[in-house]
Amino acid sequence: MQITFTDGLFSKLALAACMFAPSLACNGDGKDGETDATTTVGTTTTPGTTTDDTTNGTAPTSTTDPTSTTDPTSTTDPTGGGGDAQFCQEKCAGNDDCKLMGMDQGYTCANNRCTSDFGKCTKDEQCQVLYSGWTTECQDNSACEALLQVCIAIGDPAAGRCATPPGDLIACETLMQSEITAKLFMDGSDVQVCANTSFQCGTDGFCFDPCESNTDCKDVAGTPMCNVGTGRCECASDDDCKNSGVAGYAVCKSGFCGCAQDADCAGLKDADKCYDGFCGCSAVEACQGAQFFDGTTRVCEGL
Numbered sequence: 001m002q003i004t005f006t007d008g009l010f011s012k013l014a015l016a017a018c019m020f021a022p023s024l025a026c027n028g029d030g031k032d033g034e035t036d037a038t039t040t041v042g043t044t045t046t047p048g049t050t051t052d053d054t055t056n057g058t059a060p061t062s063t064t065d066p067t068s069t070t071d072p073t074s075t076t077d078p079t080g081g082g083g084d085a086q087f088c089q090e091k092c093a094g095n096d097d098c099k100l101m102g103m104d105q106g107y108t109c110a111n112n113r114c115t116s117d118f119g120k121c122t123k124d125e126q127c128q129v130l131y132s133g134w135t136t137e138c139q140d141n142s143a144c145e146a147l148l149q150v151c152i153a154i155g156d157p158a159a160g161r162c163a164t165p166p167g168d169l170i171a172c173e174t175l176m177q178s179e180i181t182a183k184l185f186m187d188g189s190d191v192q193v194c195a196n197t198s199f200q201c202g203t204d205g206f207c208f209d210p211c212e213s214n215t216d217c218k219d220v221a222g223t224p225m226c227n228v229g230t231g232r233c234e235c236a237s238d239d240d241c242k243n244s245g246v247a248g249y250a251v252c253k254s255g256f257c258g259c260a261q262d263a264d265c266a267g268l269k270d271a272d273k274c275y276d277g278f279c280g281c282s283a284v285e286a287c288q289g290a291q292f293f294d295g296t297t298r299v300c301e302g303l
Contacts (some may be wrong), residue, residue, distance in 0.1 A: 020151040085275035087303060088287035090114065090296035097295030107293070114293050119206045127199035127207035129154050132177065134161035140186050150191055151181040160185025163193040170194075200231070208232075222249045248279040 055245050091112045092098055098107035098114035103204040107114040121274045137159040138144050138151035142160035148170065151160040163182065166172045172179045172194035180195045202208045210231020211217050217226050217233035222244035233239050234255030241249040241257035248271065249257035258277030265271040269289040271279035281287055281300040291298065 023222065079179065084302055085280050086273075086276060086282070086300050087278075087280040088270035088289065089282075089299055089301055089303075090291065090293055091299045091301075092293065092296045094295075097293060098291075099294045102294065121201035121205060121207050124200045125155060127201055128195055128197060129161060130207060131196040131199045132194070134163050134195075136162040138162050138185065150193065151185045152191060152193060153185045153188070163195070165191060165193050220255070221246050223255070225255075227255060253277045 014112050057204050075232075092109035092114050093112070095108050098109050100104070100107075105116075106118065107116050109115075119130070126149070134152070134154065136143060136147065136149070138161065139159060141151050144151050147162055148167075149162040149165075150163050152163045154161050164170055164172075164175065175194050177194040178197045179192055180197065182193045182195075183189065184191050198209045199207045200210055208231070211226035211233050212228065212231075214224060214226050217224050220233045222241045223233040223235045224240060225234050226232075226302075227234050232255065235252035235257050238251045241252050244257065247268055248259050248265050251258060251260045256277070259265050259274035259279050262272065262274050265274055265279035268279055268285050271281055272286040273280050273282045284298060284300040287298040289298055
């Protein structure tokens with residue numbers, strides 16, 4: 001699964017890392033410990049490759065050490081093939097098509113694509129609630145006691161959410177989170193709880209974990225440089241992409257790795273043609289990757 005191009009159009013194609021257990025806090029990158037995650041909307045294949053570039057592969061050492069503040073642009077024109085871009089996707093006819101192994105995981109069928117609201121946001125506070133694992137609604141501590149949690153206010157007048165307070169049994173560091181001061185839902189008094197404070201609401205309307213330095217990008221294949229202005233990991237040169245070990249990564253275009261010609265997409269399970277830097281499909285026969293949802297059919301169509 002490729003997770004890439006988290007700004008704009010292709011952010012809708014990324015799979016949320018916490019999709020199967022949204023009640024759990026997402027941990028893993030050292031800045032509060034969360035894993036950068038966005039939401040899958042209508043497909044399981046991101047144009048370009050089938051390798052998850054947020055978790056797999058070893059990022060090359062950049063020849064430029066200072067943190068990037070501009071969008072590096074490749075000298076190579078990554079346009080290949082031309083025409084209207086098409087990508088392998090999954091087409092649904094109803095909500096039942098969007099089940100996963102027979103289970104309803106919150107996906108619905110809209111415009112023939114399985115979609116989820118996971119990770120969508122309008123403000124940073126929503127991302128803190130989501131990635132802190134504050135999922136259990138409460139009116140008082142009684143709903144939270146079995147979880148060893150307390151009922152805090154999150155800005156919803158109808159209900160609070162259960163959150164974990166730091167203590168002898170559970171430390172925020174153990175959860176790879178930070179200790180913050182929140183308000184009890186019942187009376188507004190202060191209480192200390194563990195929270196994920198890294199995720200923000202991006203300009204594309206999805207939560208993301210912004211990088212703060214190149215260190216945060218060292219394990220992101222092909223994009224080892226942190227653009228501190230956008231909080232996104234980027235490539236600085238074509239070599240960052242070519243040395244990433246990720247199929248379909250040949251050139252660096254506006255900070256992102258992509259293809260330069262159709263040949264760069266050869267061997268990918270869901271792509272055989274290069275469209276302006278993105279590996280896509282020329283026909284449905286090119287869509288040979290594994291099907292994600294239970295009842296969908298594979299199609300090669302525009303986004």
